[in-house]
Amino acid sequence: MSDYYTLLNVPRDAGEEQIKKAYRKLALEYHPDRNKGSKEAEERFKELTQAYEVLRDAEKRATYDRYGEQGLKGRAGSGGMGGIDFSDAIDVFMRDFGGFSGLEDVFGMRGGGRAQRTASRKTQTVRIRLPLTLAEVAHGVTKTLRVALLDECGSCNGSGAQAGTAPVACGACGGSGEERLVQRSVFGQFVSVQPCRACQGEGRVIDQPCGTCRGEGRARRETEIEVEVPAGVTSENFLTLRGRGSVGSRGGPRGDIVVLLEVEDDERFVRDGPDLIHELPITFGQAALGDEIDVPTIEGTARVTVPAGIQSGDLLRLKGLGLPELNGHHRGDQLLRVVLWTPDELTPEQEEALRNLRAVESTAPKHIRRRAHKGFWSRVKEAFSSG
Numbered sequence: 153m154s155d156y157y158t159l160l161n162v163p164r165d166a167g168e169e170q171i172k173k174a175y176r177k178l179a180l181e182y183h184p185d186r187n188k189g190s191k192e193a194e195e196r197f198k199e200l201t202q203a204y205e206v207l208r209d210a211e212k213r214a215t216y217d218r219y220g221e222q223g224l225k226g227r228a229g230s231g232g233m234g235g236i237d238f239s240d241a242i243d244v245f246m247r248d249f250g251g252f253s254g255l256e257d258v259f260g261m262r263g264g265g266r267a268q269r270t271a272s273r274k275t276q277t278v279r280i281r282l283p284l285t286l287a288e289v290a291h292g293v294t295k296t297l298r299v300a301l302l303d304e305c306g307s308c309n310g311s312g313a314q315a316g317t318a319p320v321a322c323g324a325c326g327g328s329g330e331e332r333l334v335q336r337s338v339f340g341q342f343v344s345v346q347p348c349r350a351c352q353g354e355g356r357v358i359d360q361p362c363g364t365c366r367g368e369g370r371a372r373r374e375t376e377i378e379v380e381v382p383a384g385v386t387s388e389n390f391l392t393l394r395g396r397g398s399v400g401s402r403g404g405p406r407g408d409i410v411v412l413l414e415v416e417d418d419e420r421f422v423r424d425g426p427d428l429i430h431e432l433p434i435t436f437g438q439a440a441l442g443d444e445i446d447v448p449t450i451e452g453t454a455r456v457t458v459p460a461g462i463q464s465g466d467l468l469r470l471k472g473l474g475l476p477e478l479n480g481h482h483r484g485d486q487l488l489r490v491v492l493w494t495p496d497e498l499t500p501e502q503e504e505a506l507r508n509l510r511a512v513e514s515t516a517p518k519h520i521r522r523r524a525h526k527g528f529w530s531r532v533k534e535a536f537s538s539g
C-alpha cells in the first residue's frame with residue numbers, strides 16, 4: 153500500500169479539514185455504489201479509508217509519521233492492524249459523511265442511512281436500486297418494489313432456539329459478550345475489548361438451534377413495498393424508509409430500507425439542473441426562411457416557431473417545460489440548441505438550386521452577431537398553448 157499522504161493526495165502538513173475533504177472526494181469516486189461490483193474500486197476505497205482513519209487521528213498520525221505503517225501494527229484495535237475490512241470502511245464513511253455515499257436523502261435527513269451499531273449487533277440496511285425515467289422525475293411517481301427481507305422466524309419467534317428450549321449464558325465470556333485481548337508491542341502493552349468470539353458478542357449461546365432458521369432467528373420473506381418518489385430527484389438522491397428493513401439477528405431491531413434512485417438517460421435530453429437541453433437540427437432553408445417545427449418535450453411535443461435568420465448554436469427557450477426542482481416551486485425550462493444540418497447527399501435538383509444560390513449569396517461575416525430574437529419567447533408560448 154502506498155503512502156497515506158500520496159493516496160489522499162494531500163501535503164504532509166495538511167490540516168484536518170483538508171484531509172477530510174480530500175478523503176470525501178476520492179471516497180465518493182471509488183465508492184462501491186458508484187462502481188458496481190468493481191473489485192479494484194472496492195480495494196481502493198478500503199485503502200483510502202484506512203489512510204483517512206490514520207491521518208484524521210492526531211495520535212495515529214504522529215505514529216505513522218515516525219514509524220510508517222509498521223508502527224501502527226502493534227496497536228491493538230487501532231484499525232491499523234493490516235488494514236481495516238471493507239464493511240468497516242463503509243461504516244467509517246457513513247459515520248463521517250452521514251447517510252449514503254455522500255448522496256442526499258430526498259427527505260432532507262442527512263445521515264438517514266447511517267448504520268446503527270449496538271454493542272454487538274449491527275442492524276442491516278437493505279439497499280435497493282430504483283430506475284426512473286425522466287418523465288417520472290418530472291411528475292414524481294409511486295412505485296411498488298419487491299424486496300427480500302429477513303423477518304422473525306415463526307418457529308422460534310426469533311430466539312433461534314428450538315421450541316421448548318431457550319438460549320443459555322455463554323460459557324466463554326460468562327454472559328458479558330466481551331473478550332479482552334492483551335498485546336505487547338514496542339509501545340508497551342495494549343488491552344483491547346472485542347466482542348466474544350464464542351457467542352459473537354451476544355452473551356448467550358443456543359444449545360439446540362431452531363430447525364427452521366438454523367439458529368439465525370430470522371427467515372427470508374419477499375414483500376412488496378410502496379415508494380413515493382417526489383418530483384425533481386436525481387441519481388444523487390436516495391430515500392430512507394426507516395425501520396422497514398430486515399430484523400436484526402435474534403431479536404435485533406429492524407433496520408432501514410434505502411432506495412437508491414437511478415435516473416435513466418434519455419437520449420432526447422441532456423439534463424442541466426432543472427433545465428433540459430434538446431438539440432434541434434434544422435436545414436439551411438429553415439434557418440434562412442424560418443419555420444414551424446414540432447419538438448419533443450418531456451410532456452409530449454410542442455410546436456415552435458424558428459425565426460428567420462436564426463444561427464446555428466442559438467438557443468431557443470421553452471419556458472417551464474423543464475423539470476421541477478426537488479422540494480421547490482421553481483420549474484426549469486427546455487432549451488433548444490439549434491444546429492445547422494448540412495446534407496451529405498444531394499439530388500441533381502437540389503444541387504442545381506444550391507449552385508444558383510451560391511452564385512448570388514452574400515459572403516459570411518468574420519463574426520456572427522447573435523440576435524436576441526426579440527419577442528420570440530412570447531411567440532413560442534402562444535404556439536405551444538394553441539398547439
Ligand SMILES: [Zn+2]
Pocket residue numbers: 305306307308309310311312313362363364365366367368369370
Ligand atoms: Zn427459528
Ligand SMILES: [Zn+2]
Pocket residue numbers: 322323324325326327328329330348349350351352353354355356
Ligand atoms: Zn461469549
